[in-house]
Every structure is written in structure tokens, then in C-alpha cells.
Amino acid sequence: MTISYPQKSSGMTLLEVVLALAVFSIAALALVGTMNQIADAATESQTILEIEQTLESLIDEYGKMPQMRNLEEDIKPGSDGVAYRVKVEQVKDLRNQDGQFLQDMFRIQAFARWDDGGGVIELEADSMRYAGAFLPIN
Secondary structure, eight states: OOOOOOOOOSSOOHHHHHHHHHHHHHHHHHHHHHHHHHHHHHHHHHHHHHHHHHHHHHHHHHHTOSSOOOEEEEEOOOTTOOEEEEEEEEOOSOBOTTSOBOOSEEEEEEEEEEEOSSSEEEEEEEEEEETTTTOOOO
16 A cells, blocks of 8 residues: 655745745835934934034124123024024133133023924033134234
């Protein structure tokens, strides 16, 4: 008596193909999601860099005023939706390492405020400047 077994097919079954496509699809979706997160982070990083550069520019601009004085100025939001504020105030009772008073020193603060869709974000930068640093030489 001879027992015969059914021959195995050497090709893939439909179930195996569907499972392979499902695994590939899940991996592809995860990759696309990760790529979107990387792109969002890069965009946010670029926006913050541009705002930080603007804050530095504002500090330089207000720090080079020939006649430094106390002031507070708001700059309305532009096309990027970022509002800026600059505050210049004289610093009193500032001393150096030897304990001598430093006169005509001003603190310049620049603030940025914008809504990124997830909430309001604020950045601040500041610097100290001597009032006579940019006086014209006669």
C-alpha cells in the first residue's frame, strides 16, 4: 500500500501576499509619520532662528541710538504674525568689580510674541549698552 501526500506549491498564497502588504503598509505609514514630524520640527526651528535674529537686530538698532533714553515701543505683527516689543531703561546702581558705579548704562530688552497654533510663544533677548558708545566723533 502506498500513501501519497499532496504536493506543496512553491509559490506564495494569497494570504501570505496580503500579510506581506499589510506589514509593508504599516512600516511605510510609520516612516511617513516620522518624516512629517521631522519636517515640522525643522520648520519650527527655522522660525525660531529667524525670530532670534530679529531680536538681535532690534537690540543692535536701539543700542546704537545716539541719544539713549528710557522708552518702550511696540512693533505690530507683520506677515509672519510675530509682534515685537522693545524696552530701553537706564540701569541705576550698577557697579563694576572694583565697586565703582557705572554711569549711563542702559538695558535693552527685546520681546517676541506669536501664536503657533498650539498656544502663544514668547522669546526674550537683552543686552547692556553704554550710552556714549555710539556718539559721533567731532
